[in-house]
Structures are given as structure tokens and as C-alpha cells.
Amino acid sequence: MAYKLNDFEVLELIGSGSFGSCYKVRCKHTHELLVWKVIDYGCMPEEKKQLLVTEVTLLRDLRHPHIVRYFDRIVCKETKQLYILIEYCPGGDLATVIKSCIKSNTYVEERFVWRVFHQLISALQTCHSWISSTIILHRDIKPANVFLDDGGNVKLGDFGLACRLDADQPGCIETMVGTPFYMSPEVMKGEMYNSKSDVWSLGCLIYELCSLKPPFHAQNIKELASKVTKGRFERIPVHYSDSLQRVLNHLLLVNQEQRPSVFDFICDSVILSHLPSES
Numbered sequence: 001m002a003y004k005l006n007d008f009e010v011l012e013l014i015g016s017g018s019f020g021s022c023y024k025v026r027c028k029h030t031h032e033l034l035v036w037k038v039i040d041y042g043c044m045p046e047e048k049k050q051l052l053v054t055e056v057t058l059l060r061d062l063r064h065p066h067i068v069r070y071f072d073r074i075v076c077k078e079t080k081q082l083y084i085l086i087e088y089c090p091g092g093d094l095a096t097v098i099k100s101c102i103k104s105n106t107y108v109e110e111r112f113v114w115r116v117f118h119q120l121i122s123a124l125q126t127c128h129s130w131i132s133s134t135i136i137l138h139r140d141i142k143p144a145n146v147f148l149d150d151g152g153n154v155k156l157g158d159f160g161l162a163c164r165l166d167a168d169q170p171g172c173i174e175t176m177v178g179t180p181f182y183m184s185p186e187v188m189k190g191e192m193y194n195s196k197s198d199v200w201s202l203g204c205l206i207y208e209l210c211s212l213k214p215p216f217h218a219q220n221i222k223e224l225a226s227k228v229t230k231g232r233f234e235r236i237p238v239h240y241s242d243s244l245q246r247v248l249n250h251l252l253l254v255n256q257e258q259r260p261s262v263f264d265f266i267c268d269s270v271i272l273s274h275l276p277s278e279s
């Protein structure tokens, strides 16, 4: 279905990021809640505009229960704005969950941590699979980009920094992107961002969900790079299991050759033993 702007009623601004502004909107016909991301492309260089349209088209075809669904895009030539229509997640994001745990001095239940791990690994298996000769790297996996539905399930969102790895383009053009705390050792060293870098960021996210702080913390990028490339981090709080700690030890291996891919977890008995009962 091709949407038009006046099919929607704008309810509220829910946030702004590097890309533009994000609004919660309601479809006038179905009353369905959606998010539209408004991007001003007026001053955007031509090649960036083309990249934006290509990315949105690509993401529209990226369908997975744990990836925030991109429905469509509306181009408003008069105002030179692009409206990207996305699934609304009523549970907010994991950054808010972590903040409220810190405020209430509580920890996330291990059962929920495993659920987040399984669902994001599954989402990344789709991204990292060759979909029409393209791998999609998220490149900015962090708690603020993981959203919750109304059933406590998570959805990976905000592919704003995502990039395609085509068969003839082995690595992303830029390497230094994403949230510094989650930046992998290889990207810190200026090497190409690749699928194992997404795995590292996932490890940082799961670690932070347990410890309520990132595994590597520093006052400046130089100190952070030193800690990340050494790869030493504290154990997650003692009430979390050794098997969860072992999974983190693998996700946060400095050597990307030794670090597992998202596909290495498919037949892992320990991982399977922690699958949520409903799966």
C-alpha cells in the first residue's frame, strides 16, 4: 500500500538524532501506531540522497520478527523531506530499561538477558546473510537502538548507520562509526568494519544489560582504545551464571578471527539450553 502524508495524524515528537526527527503517528484508517522519521534531504549531496533511497529500499525488504519493520517511504518534494515509515515499539528502548535499573538499584533478570541475546543473534543472522548479494551491517548496535514490543520482546532498530557489503565491495567505506564505548578493537585500529564488529557491539550490549555499565569505560578515546584492544573486563555481577559469562567472553574476543560469527551460535548446546521456553 502506498501511503500519503495525510493518511497520518502526528501524535508527538519522540526524539531527534543525527538523521532528523522521529514522531509517533497514527494511521487515520487503521488507527495503527507508527513512527515516521523525517529527514531533510534539501542540502544533501546527490550521492548521499541516492544512498539514502537505496538503503531505505533495501531495509524495506529486511523482514524479521526482531528487526524494527520499515514499511515505506514518502518523499515530499515541496519541503525536500523524506518520511520513513517504521514500526512503533510501545516498550521504548533498552537504554531506558538500563537507566531505570540503575535508578531503582535492581538488575535485569537473567532470563530476559538470554531472550535479548537470542532475539538479537537471530536478527543479525538475517542481516549478515547474503540477501540478494548484499550483507547488511548494522554498525550502531547499542541499547538506544534496541526497542521493546508490548510482550517484552526486542527489535533491532535504527539502521541509520547501516551499510551494505556487496560481493564486490569487501568492506564499508568509513570505519569509524557508531558509539565509541561499543567500538571493536579492529575499528579502533582503523581496520574495515565487518560482521564480527557487529558481534563485538552485541557483546558490549549484553554485558551492559547485566552490569548496567559498558565493559570498557574511559574518559577519552585514547584510553578507551587501549582498554578495548587489551580486552580485559570485569565479570558480570556474581548472580549471573558462568554460562552467560562464557558467552560474553566469546563475543568480546579481541581477535576477530577467534570471535564467533552470529552463525556459530546456531548449534551451540549451551545457547540452545537457554532458549526461552516459548521458542
Ligand SMILES: CN(C)CCCNS(=O)(=O)c1cccc(Nc2nc(OCC3CCCCC3)c3[nH]cnc3n2)c1
Pocket (backbone or CB within 6 Å): 014, 015, 016, 017, 022, 035, 068, 086, 087, 088, 089, 090, 091, 092, 093, 095, 096, 144, 147, 157, 158
Ligand atoms: C534514547 N532513549 C533513552 C529514548 C527513550 C525512549 N523514549 S521514547 O523515544 O519517548 C519512546 C517511548 C516509548 C516507545 C517508543 N517507541 C519507539 N521509539 C523509537 O525511536 C525513539 C528514538 C528516541 C531518540 C531519537 C531517535 C528515536 C522507534 N524507532 C522505531 N520504532 C520505534 N519505537 C519510544
